[in-house]
Amino acid sequence: MTFVLFLLREHRATVALAILVGLAGGAANAKLVAMVNGNLTAMAAGDVGSPWFYLGVTALAFAAGLVSELILVFLSEQLTYHLRINMCAQILRLPVAQAERVGRSRLTATFTQDIQTVTTALLRIPTLCVNAAVTVGCLVYLGFLSPVMLGVLFGFLVLSLLSYLVPEQWAIRKMEAYRHEYDRMICQFDAMSQGAKELKLHHARRAAFFEEVLCETAGRVRASAHGHRVVYAVLTHWSKMLFFLFVAILIFVMPRYEALDAKVVTGFALVMLYLVAPLDQLMMSMPRFRAADVAFVKVRQLGLEMDVTRHGVSLLEPGSAAPDGAALPPLREIRLRGLTHAYYREREERQFVMGPIDLTIRAGEIVFLTGGNGSGKTTLGKLIAGIYVPAAGELLLDGEPVTDGDRERYRQYFSAIFSDFHVFEQILGLPVEELDSRALSYLEKLELDHKVKVVQGTLSTTSLSSGQRKRLALLIAYLEDRPVYLFDEWASDQDPEFKHVFYRHLLPELKARGKTVIAISHDDRYFDAADRVLKLADGRLQSSQQADRRGMDEVASIAQ
Known part of the structure; x- marks a missing residue:
């Protein structure tokens, strides 16, 4: 009782x-x-x-x-x-x-x-x-x-x-x-x-x-x-x-x-x-x-409560404040200073430690994260996006530390498509004005207009192949129109033609619009699409190099 x-x-x-x-x-x-x-x-x-x-x-x-x-x-x-x-x-x-x-x-x-x-x-x-x-x-x-x-x-x-x-x-x-x-x-x-x-x-x-x-x-x-x-x-x-x-x-x-x-x-x-x-x-x-x-x-x-209070329901993590709804200031840079994160890997029976990571990502950059399986690429992506709270170190936005109180506001800079993504049938949380027409234009760009319709903010179907559902997720990210795009092996399920479209056309278009792109990728033949390629191994940055963009220059000359 x-x-x-x-x-x-x-x-x-x-x-x-x-x-x-x-x-x-x-x-x-x-x-x-x-x-x-x-x-x-x-x-x-x-x-x-x-x-x-x-x-x-x-x-x-x-x-x-x-x-x-x-x-x-x-x-x-x-x-x-x-x-x-x-x-x-x-x-x-x-x-x-x-x-x-x-x-x-x-x-x-x-x-x-x-x-x-x-x-x-x-x-x-x-x-x-x-x-x-x-x-x-x-x-x-x-x-x-x-x-x-x-x-x-x-x-x-x-x-x-x-x-x-x-x-x-x-x-x-x-x-x-x-x-x-x-x-x-x-x-x-x-x-x-x-x-x-x-x-x-x-x-x-x-x-x-x-x-x-x-x-x-x-x-x-x-x-x-x-x-x-x-x-x-x-x-x-x-x-x-x-x-x-x-x-x-x-x-x-x-x-x-x-x-x-x-x-x-x-x-x-x-x-x-x-x-x-x-x-x-x-x-x-x-x-x-x-x-x-x-x-x-x-x-x-499980850390939950059987709560039946009638007060307003909060969807915020403890100590976090809701975004004020005002337009976000332009992004200049995201900096990781001595950032670490740790969790227990049951299958390996050991503690996995990410970091310490020191990294600066500037607005308008295309940054690729690469490395072997289990090297910590997705974990680093979640740390950068503010989804994971670091165990130590600092995450800074334009030189200001991101605290528990403003972490929710910081996350509003990001649109992300993770490898275990989910697409909701209803397009929620976005202005309804011209939503259907905007969605249709992106569906055509993503070659899905013959498969999916958007009526009153609802997708006609999400029962598609894995690669096509990833394109639907990209549709939502386009509609959100946020400053930073995070892609976790987005192109891995795409056919060769659309993989080429993603690296040679969609990413350069995002860069031209001033967007920052962080892409986790194993497609080394397209590394020249990035401004920088960061390699991780066992939770640590092993190298950071400027990408050879000759392939991108050839694409640009063909376009001209």
Whole structure:
């Protein structure tokens, strides 16, 4: 129940109102039981109460229970909405390095499994509160009937609670194991989706992956799910039987030690039988709330929070300020001074350290980054673009250090297409004036006008080949029209003709427009398209040389 108290702290007044109304409903239900008990006793004497009063109390019980549940239904749906929206906002404002460490599969599991688990528990809150109110009202009535018997009942309830909580600890451990195995299963489903082509080509590998990986993990998920669900099923039915056991004690044991009025015995028996349904609902809610507690802890382990506050949602990293919307000052230079970045490479079981890097990139330059696989080219690109926060050293824009407070504004200088890029169907965040016509002109330049249309800022399709989707990403970068373009092996998926277009025409056009281009590339035959070529090895700059631009001069002379 930890997560319930945490989530409801923002809505104390609403919850208090619902509980008060629910208590009124519970009192009305208890009064109904008392009236039934009293009238059953009085029937022998032919002296029954007014049916109109009974109907009035019935109407009160109905109205109070309905109003209380409706309040909590609307509240639980509101909490669920804010939970989903705020979780998305937290994922969006996670530092990229942290999101990459967490991994896509774990974030997917959190958004699908954990939020769904908490949402399911939230939807149980109305029923929980109404049944709790009914139970409290009935216990108060029992206290009026016989304080002594109520004390015996409380002692019996304490023993029953202990018999529930002790074995429940084993079920909670099984829940935690289930959640851990679910993470692994989502990761393997992701691997199955990403590696479908490789598995299709190798029957033995496909069969082994299915039997030894998928089936084995799914089996562990099933076993841990069976473990906690079986325990809770036993505990739920055990709790229900305990109430009938108390009724048996009330009827067969208690009269031997204390003289009890028939009305008291009948009242207790009726109330206990009446409470079986509400208490059964309470017991059935416990597994959902325990699962929500496990999800709550799991989310916190990722550096996220189950946040349901109604305040404005921030998409900024901690300490960062939103751009003021004013036009960016012209860029003169970007300088890296002793910049370092470190992260752990699991496959190599070692810490990879980028830097220290000392580098100056001037406005209007075309700079190529080259080097072997794993040399740190993409990492350096992300450091330059402000996506990664350096562990040490300084990143300077026109001589001024880029701090956490203005890092978001600094990023607005860049348009980037990384090797693991994504193209959104909607062209968002750009002025809508003439957007479609501008997009059409770039589609023609990128030779995609026969494949893709842009209507009201929406791409007709993104289901294209990898090279064509990269051209779509370049379309978005053109529309953004920012001072710096960062390309991470953009031309690697292009056919020879369009690769030539990229290096010999598109990059020179960007330079002519005063844009700065940072391109990660292995295409050494086109290195003459750059002003400088920087070579990295194991996270360090090994060399920096001026490119031989004779090929570019030939292109220029042909164009003339």
